[in-house]
Amino acid sequence: MRWTTLGEIGKWYGGGxxxxxxxxxxxxxxxxxxxxxxxxxxIIDSAEDYITEIAIKESSTKLVPPNSVALVVRSSILDKxxxxxxxxxxxxLNQDMKAVITQEGVMPGFIAHLLRSKGPDILRSxxxxxxxxxxxxxxxxxxxxxxxxxxxxQQRIVAILDKFDALxxxxxxxxxxxxxxxxxxxxxxxxxxxxxxxAA
Numbered sequence: 001m002r003w004t005t006l007g008e009i010g011k012w013y014g015g016g017x018x019x020x021x022x023x024x025x026x027x028x029x030x031x032x033x034x035x036x037x038x039x040x041x042x043i044i045d046s047a048e049d050y051i052t053e054i055a056i057k058e059s060s061t062k063l064v065p066p067n068s069v070a071l072v073v074r075s076s077i078l079d080k081x082x083x084x085x086x087x088x089x090x091x092x093l094n095q096d097m098k099a100v101i102t103q104e105g106v107m108p109g110f111i112a113h114l115l116r117s118k119g120p121d122i123l124r125s126x127x128x129x130x131x132x133x134x135x136x137x138x139x140x141x142x143x144x145x146x147x148x149x150x151x152x153x154q155q156r157i158v159a160i161l162d163k164f165d166a167l168x169x170x171x172x173x174x175x176x177x178x179x180x181x182x183x184x185x186x187x188x189x190x191x192x193x194x195x196x197x198x199a200a
Contacts, residue, residue: 001149003198007142009111010102013068015093016060018051025055031063035094036075039083042112042165044070044091051092061092067108068099071115073141078127078134082119086112098138110154113161114146117194147196157193164189 015034018025029050032038038047056063064070064087072083074096086108093099102108115122126140149157164186 001147001196003145003147005142006100006144006146009106009146009148010100012142013062013064013093013099013101015095015097015099016062017094018055018059018061022055025051025059028052029055031056032089032091033061033094034070034087034091034097036072036077036083036096039070039072039077039085042085042116043088044085045088047091056092061094064091064093064099065101066090068101069108069111069115070097070099072096073098073138074133074135076134078123078136082115082123082136084112084115084119098141105151106148107151107154107158109158109162113158113190114194117190118144118146145198147194147198149196160193161186161190 018033020026026049029052031051031053032044032047033049033051034044034047035049038044051061055061066088068087070085070087070091070093072078075083077083087099100111102111122136122141122144125144126136128135128137148154164182
């Protein structure tokens with residue numbers, strides 16, 4: 001087991017907003033432009049808004065590849081929790097988002113689950129004080145320490161937690177009490193599987 005910082009797990013991307021005054025950036029767009037409002041699922045494959053290739057070429061937003069992990073860094077939702085999700089298709093991000101392409105030996109799925117588990121701790125240590133909208137201090141986010149177990153252990157953890165994710169999402173049309181119970185069960189096992197102690 002090794003410990004590292006979030007800043008060292010891979011290459012991080014920030015987001016940007018193409019000019020709303022440029023219809024050629026938005027009309028008939030095919031690239032999902034992910035913002036905090038799209039972060040309600042563990043896997044992102046679409047968005048409410050789409051942009052064009054021209055917007056990618058001419059604006060501050062960049063194309064983020066599949067198998068990246070997206071994270072909300074500025075939004076009132078941070079008053080409640082820290083949304084993160086695995087990206088399954090090429091997307092662009094708005095300015096309230098960051099994404100990481102993990103380095104070799106670090107599974108994106110593992111990081112997605114780890115961020116959900118450690119979200120409260122990350123918010124406690126990296127949330128900016130003051131300001132009208134809740135936000136994350138990038139320096140503190142990148143210096144947050146995380147455990148990186150061997151790849152075989154990451155694979156085992158991801159397989160278990162992905163099954164729980166699928167079960168919870170499958171139950172979305174089920175009874176509310178059952179959905180809540182399964183979600184709590186997922187959170188319990190996620191936090192147990194992802195609780196590592198750093199050696200002194």
